[in-house]
Amino acid sequence: MKIFNLPEKENMRPGHLACQGCGAALAMRYTLKALGEKTIVTIPACCWSVIDGPFPYSSLKVPLFHCAFETAAASAAGIRAGLDIKGLEDINVLAWAGDGGTFDIGIQALSGAAERNENIIYVCYDNEAYMNTGIQRSSATPYGAWTTTTPVKHYKNRPKKDIVAIMAAHRIPYVATASVGYPDDLIRKVEKAKNIKGTKFIHIYAPCPTGWKCKPDDTIKISRLAVETAVFPLYEIENGYKYILNIKPEVKKPVTEYLKMQGRFRHLTEKEIEMIQKEVDFQWKRLLEKCNQN
Amino acid sequence: MKKVITGNHAVSYGALLSRVEVIAAYPITPQTQVVELLSEFCAEGKLKAKFVKVESEHSAMATCIGASAAGARAFTATSAQGLALMHELLHWAAGGRLPIVLANINRAMAPGWSIWTDQNDSLSQRDTGWMQIYCESNQEVLDSVIQGYKIAEQVYIPLMLVLDAFVLSHTSEIVDIPSQEQVDRYLPPFKPKYKLDVNDPHAFGGLLGPDHYMEIRYLLQKDMERAMEITKKADIEFKEIFGRSYGVIEAYKCEDAEIIMVTSGTVTSTARTVIDKLRERDKRVGLLKIRMFRPFPSKDIKNVLLKAKKVLVVDRNISYGLGGIFFEEIKSVLYYEDKHIPIFGFITGLGGRDVTPNILEEMIEYVETHDKPEEPILWKGVKL
Known part of the structure; x- marks a missing residue:
């Protein structure tokens, strides 16, 4: 019995070098299933x-251009301009960057491309720190997390940057969050993006067992908990203003269930967890308001 | 068709006639007129190119790189701080073997802010793997854009042509603008051997371990060496169609010269008048113009300078802690020769200070009256 109706064709081969339980590897696999072979990918340092x-x-079974960070x-x-001038407008151009390359060092180029409404799909797979270089904090690292540059005595004491709001503020046609824990939703969003002209930004939640100090076999479980606790809600924003909530948990689970599965939050006291809960509740309320406005 | 145009517009016409397909650029004084005219060409439909108006020079070069990798002829223009911001990506373009052409308007680096000419911006990019051509006139500027693609696309190495801020960029001269038909005959469409192609998928620029990296860089150097001959050939072919040629160097009245002055850029034009004047006084002086800086025309330079008794190099640039950059390069070229030639390295004209005929004449007088330089750097015009 098929649970999901996902495209069967794989555009990613086995034998890649991802760690066990890597959310980023799954994210690519699903994204390329949705985009198909007529896709060119560019990947910065990540x-x-x-x-x-x-x-x-x-x-990858599609052309790949490694670009600067x-x-x-x-x-x-x-790449888009080069293809368009040759009349190859039907080929998807996918920019595939991590959170560091998107939230931090790449935000200027991203903002420029979005303002020009370049006809590209930009995916940020977010593992919430510089994982490739050994778990250093980025502006996507959530409040309270340990990283190698935010040791437990000085854990990350600023909230995660709201990249989705930043991108929506560019009034691009499509912004969405997605998660490797919800492949049907993720693939639907990439397919939707594929058929929209202009800049599409998809923020994919991608657990990193190595950096988060969690079990590789818990990647999906953590991904689903992130949605069920509203730590990482799944929603879309069309044209910068139309918010659509995709999954509304019947009962919002407490964040502690999410935090306790990850070693990076192990040091947090009950009081700190309570603060995080309050912040999650506040942001969730704001999101529901935005979605209900439509 | 002859027209009176600025150096900047000569760049724009060069790009138009080269049928560039993707332009990505960011405005910076004194480059802006290049992209303004190109914007008009694109808007009028004269030039069928995608003009990506990026938010920085860094993105300008990244966009050119993406476009070139996708198989399009890519162009950009910049200056000083803009070129410095591109630095990382200059390596990327050369290492990625993407034959992009860039026009750099030589402008001094800040701080303090300067919009006037000197060569430290482009010479600071010496080791990025780009070819560099220094232009003397607006005609040479236009022609070098067209030649630039002809050369770059044969060796898969990007090329930077360089012109002096204001002295060329904003000065109008008569320029013979070739016909499109002539240029089409000279410059075939860009058909790269490798490109991003969904029907033939490959990964470009992936992780290179110590087992592979060195070979890839060795091949870049080998093609740089090959580029010297290809440039000369491209110049000869250019003459056949357009009736003009420039060489990688130009020796002016050097045959019997005892003292040879070495210049680049527009200082060359000033030097020509000085040489002419001194020749009238029966002084045996000559001029060597260096047009191509990378690859460095070592053999050609040597062949000219070995005839001289003394050489003086005029640098409108400095490698801090050593000296004039052309001076140091030329010294190294002559190192293995049995004949010892005293070489005098003058630095002048930084930050756009005028390099007048008098200044150049004084340099020659100094060389005439000294067996060797009294200082490793002979400063000319410093008011301290």
């Missing part, structure tokens, strides 16, 4: 510049 494999190998969006815009 886990995926290693996962794909060293020269002369590649685990801060240039995913600008490189994709260049």
Whole structure:
């Protein structure tokens, strides 16, 4: 019995170099299932510049251009322009960057491309820190998390940057969050993005067992808990204003269930967890308001 | 068709006639007129190109790189801080073997802010793996854009052509603008051996371990060496169609010269008048213009300079802690020769200070009256 109706064709080969339980590897697999073979991918410095494999190998069945760290969006815009001038407008151009390459070093080029409404799909697979270089904090690292540059005595004491709101503020046609724990939802969103002209931004939640200090076999469980606790809600924003909530948990689970599965939050006291809960509740309320406005 | 145009517009016409397909650029003084005219060409439909108006020079080069990798002829223009911001991606373009052409308007680096000419911006990019051509006139500027693609696309190495801020960029001269038919005959469409192609998928620029990296860089150097001959050939072919040629160097009145002055950029034009004047006084002086800086025309330079008794190099640039950059390069070229030639390295004209005929004449006088330089750097015009 089929639970999901996912495209069967794989555009990613086995033999890639991802760690066990890597959310980013799953994210790519699903995304390419949705986009198909007529896709060109550009990847800046991130886990995926290693996962794909060293020269002369590649685990993708589509062309891949490795680009400089801060240039995913600008490189994709260049590839798009190069293809368009040759009349190859039907080929998807996918910029595929991590959270560091998106939230931090690549945000300028991303903002520029979005403002110009470049006809590209930009995916940020978010594992919430610089995992490829050994778990250093990024502006996507959530409040309270341990990383190698935010040791437990000085854990990350600022909230995760709201990249989705930033992208929506560019009034691009499509912004969405997605999660490897919900492949049907993820694939539907990529397919939707594929058929929209202009800049599409998809923020994919991608657990990193190595960096989060969780069990590799808990990747999906954690991904689903992130949605069920409203730590990472699944929603879409059309044209910068139309918010659509995709999954509304019947009973919102307490964040502690989510936090306790990950070693990076082990040091948090009950009081700190309570603070995180309050913040999650507040943001969830704000999101529901935005969605109900429609 | 002859027209009176600025150096900047000569760049734009060069790009138009080269039928560039993707332009990505960010405005910076003194480059802006290049992209303004190109925007008009695109808007009028004269030039069928995608013009990506990026938010920085860094993205300009990244976009050119993406476009070139997708198989399109890509162009950009910049200056000084803009070129410095591109630095990382200059390596990416050359290492990725993407034959992009870039026009750099030589402008001094800040701080303090300067919009006036010197060569430290482009010479700071010496080791990025780009070819560099320094232009003397607006005609040479236009022609070098067209030649640039002809050369770059044969060796898969990007090329930077360089022109002086204001002295060329904003100065109008008579320029013979070739016909499209002539240029089409000279420059075939860009058909790269490898590109991003969904029918032939490959990964470009993936992780290179110590087992592979060195070979890839060795091949870049080998093609740089090959580029010297290809440039000369491209220049000869250019002459056949357009009636003009420039060489990788130009020796002016050097045959019997005892003192040879070495210049680049527009200082060359000033030097020509000085040489002419001194020749009238029966002084045996000559001029060597360096047009191509990378690859460095070592053999050609040597062949000219070995005839001289003394050489003086005029640098509108400095490698801090050593000296003039052309001076150091030329010294190294002559190192293995049995004949010892005293070489005088002058630095002048930084930050757009005028390099007048008098200044150049004084340099020659100094060389005439000294067996060797008194200082490793002979500063000319410093008011301290």
